[in-house]
Amino acid sequence: MKEIRFYYKLIYMHILSAVEYKGWWLMLIHVLFYVLLEPFGTVMMFLRFGSIGTWTMERILLVYALAVTSFGIAKTFLRGFDTFPSKMVRGGDFDRLLLRPKSLFTQTAASTFHLYRLSQPLSGIAIIIWCLIKLDISLTPLNLFVLITALIGGTVTYAGVFVMTSGIAFFTVKAVEWIYVFTNASYQVTRIPHEYIPGILKHVYTFWVPMLVISYYPASAICDWNEPLWTGFLALPAGLVVFGASMFVWRFGIRHYRSTGS
Amino acid sequence: MRKTVRACLSLFRISLAENFQYRTSALSGVVTNLVWCFIEAAAFGVFFKYAVNAGFSGGLTLAQTISYLWVREMLLMLLSYGINDELLTKITNGNVALEMCRPLDLYWHWFSRITAGKVAGFLMRGVICFLIAFLIPGGYGARLPASFSSFLVFLPSVFCAFLLGNAYEMLVTAIRTNTTWGDGPMHMMMLLPKVLSGSVLPLQLLPDFLQLVLLLQPFAGIIDIPARLYIGSMAPSEAWFGMSMQLFWSLTFIILGKWVMSRRLKSIVAQGG
Incomplete structure (x- = not known):
């Protein structure tokens, strides 16, 4: 509880300092544009080429939006881990955090916060709602349960990826660019209809990092596509496994931390 | 004039050598680009398969589109998400005052720095990624240029693209020297080339009436x-x-950029001490 209050205080401080700039609200719009731009290519293709077999635009966008919303929530509230490698490890600022009598996890998570990042989860949720209406899905308690566990599971999964990156950055210092494969690139894969995803990608994004487990399978469970129902409930357990593993890496990294700064 | 050119050239060489240090970083960037573009190519593959079955033909064939994607992945290195990090730090922490003390034209000084940063990224990340892409099987990989003469005109065109990308970034940098507005305007300006350069979707796949x-x-x-x-x-x-x-x-962008910069520098506010 104390940690949450502490986290909130740090975040509040970041918000106050951000709104000092005259053009701060421009960033909100910018991220909104940026976020809408990402699926723009897919939407244009659907408009020009029409549906892919049984896959309509709404179906693709629903799967996509589930992944993007989770990603957006994790990125907004754990932004500190996202910028951690470049900001904290290389600059040596992490030393300062070690001196304070507060949880390292909370301090790192709240070391950066950008209000404008909220554009992403918010627009993601809007797209989910739009798709559900278009696909004519009624929100039964079971569907709602699947939807919410999918989002929580997804958020936890992406949070895990960010934390793991930071843990690895203790050793590599730079060169964590490849992590994009598991963050920004990972939700691009949901733009391909599931049965057409090349085998290797499907394998990586199901078993290595469960991005399809938190997006495609819950969507399938809600809309009754042809996957077994139970696969829709795997999002949360899968997320927790990823998160647990990354906490291990993070702790391991801290124990072996050697300062790079002065 | 000759002195400025000489100074800028040596600045260019220094920054270039510095940027070439980050080899592992570039390598991990190559992996990212390969995966990203592979996903895109697969997505386009599915679309085209169905579109052709439905009797549709867009401005491009599938083979052309996939080749386009890989060329784009290489040229994306010319297009940054924001302005050069180093310069941005200088602007926000007030070191821009220090830069102004140098007996050099600030515009060309920064121009050469930006170019050096991009050349290194382009060669180590873009070109290497592009070459590896030829090895990707299943029709998802890069292809040879349409003809030899296409390739011959492609090279100078890439050079012009370099010039254009940098000139635009310099214009944004010049505007960014107005610190009181923060990052917002800069990011908005950087969005324009994202959409309009074809980095999201090949421009020829957009509706016909927009083509001209x-x-x-x-x-x-x-x-x-x-x-x-x-x-x-x-x-x-x-x-x-x-x-x-x-x-x-x-x-046009160079003239605009120089003009904005000279105006801004007259009333610049250096933050920090």
């Missing part, structure tokens, strides 16, 4: 025109048109 406008607007020159020359959807005989568009817009 899309070709004449400045940002086509950063990715789309070189890529068109490569895949042959713009014939080598029309290359003079594409390249003169690129040069025209580069010149």
Whole structure:
């Protein structure tokens, strides 16, 4: 509880300092544009080429939006881990955090916060709602349960990826660019209809990092596509496994931390 | 004049050597680009399969589109998400005052720094990624240019794209020296080339009635025109048109950038001590 209050205080401080700039609200719009731009290519293709077999635009966008919303929530509230490698490890600022009598996890998570990042989860949720209406899905308690566990599971999964990156950055210092494969690139894969995803990608994004487990399978469970129902409930357990593993890496990294700064 | 050129050239060499240090970083970037573009290529593959079955043919064939994607992945290195990090730090922490003390034209000084940062990224990340892409099987990989003469006009066009990308970034940098507005305007300006250069979708796949406008607007020159020359959807005989568009817009941005910069520097506020 104390940690949450502490986290909130740090975040509040970041918000106050951000709104000092005259053009701060421009960033909100910018991220909104940026976020809408990402699926723009897919939407244009659907408009020009029409549906892919049984896959309509709404179906693709629903799967996509589930992944993007989770990603957006994790990125907004754990932004500190996202910028951690470049900001904290290389600059040596992490030393300062070690001196304070507060949880390292909370301090790192709240070391950066950008209000404008909220554009992403918010627009993601809007797209989910739009798709559900278009696909004519009624929100039964079971569907709602699947939807919410999918989002929580997804958020936890992406949070895990960010934390793991930071843990690895203790050793590599730079060169964590490849992590994009598991963050920004990972939700691009949901733009391909599931049965057409090349085998290797499907394998990586199901078993290595469960991005399809938190997006495609819950969507399938809600809309009754042809996957077994139970696969829709795997999002949360899968997320927790990823998160647990990354906490291990993070702790391991801290124990072996050697300062790079002065 | 000659002194400025010499100083800028040596600055360019220093920054270039510095940027070439980050080899592992570039390597991990290559992996990212390969995965990203592979996913895109697979997505387009599915679309085209169904579109052709439905009797549709867009401005491009599938083979051309996939080739386009890989060329784009290479040229994306010319297009940054924001302005050069180093310069941004200088602007925000007030070191810009220090830069102004140097007996050098600030515009060309920064221009050469930006170029050096990009050349290193382009060669180590973009070109290597592009070469590896030829090895990808299943029709998802890069292909040879449409013809030898396409390749010959592609090269100078990439050079012009470099010039254009940097000239635009310098214009944004000049505007960013107004610190009181923060990052907002800069990011908004950087969005324009994202959409209009063809980095989201090949411009020729956008609706037909927009095509002429899309070709004449400045940002086509950063990715789309070189890529068109490569895949042959713009014939080598029309290359003079594409390249003169690129040069025209580069010149416009350079003049604008210099003008904004000289105005801004008169009333610049250096933050920090």
